[in-house]
Amino acid sequence: MNYVIDWVVASNLAAAGATLITGVSAVLAAVHVGRRQTKIQQDLADIERARIRHELFDRRMEFVRELRAFETRTKSTRNDDEFDLTEDDFRFIKMEQEAKFIFPRNLKPILDTLWDYGIEYAELAKHLKSTDLEERSSAQQKRSELRHKLEEAREEFDKMLDGVIRPFDD
Incomplete structure (x- = not known):
């Protein structure tokens, strides 16, 4: 048997094979680049x-510091008769x-409670300057109770807050 090689067909098959290999290589390279870009995007998102x-x-720690400062101010030893709301008190509110x-x-419920006690505590300030001794005494007693509740x-x-404030405990 005498085999004759048809060089035209062989060259066409070689060109088709080269095109196929080039196409597959391009797809594999695109998949690789796409995966790397996805990883980079994931890292940027993280x-x-x-x-x-x-x-x-x-922001949470700023509030916690402000809460501590408010509590310190409300529990201070300053004379309640001279107490008036400060800018710090308004900032806390x-x-x-x-x-x-x-x-x-x-x-939210505990924040609402803190808010209510803070407002009630602040509202008592005007009664502390009253000329009525009974009203002033009542206000001082209520403030003392509010300090404890606060x-x-x-x-x-x-x-x-313990499980909420830590930013990276997952």
Whole structure:
């Protein structure tokens, strides 16, 4: 048997094979590049998530510091007769309202309690300057009770906050 090689067909098959290999190589390279880009995008998303969590942590800690300062001011030994609301007290009240948006919803009841006690405590300030001795004495006693309630509410907040404040405990 005499085999004759048809060089035209062979060259066409070689060209088709080369085209196929080039096409498969291009697809494999595109898949590789796509996977690397996806990994890079995932890394960037992780970095952004970490940045947001860090920012949230900072905002939460700012509120916690303000809560501690408010509690310190309310428990201070200064004479209640001379007490008046300060800018710091107003800042705490404002931050408490904003805190409802940076803490989980399950902390809302305790934040509302802190808010209520803070407002009630602040409202008593005007009664402390009353000329009526009975009204002033009643206000001082209510403030003392509110200090205790505020401390209990803050302790409850601390317990609930423990699992929320840490930004990277997953």
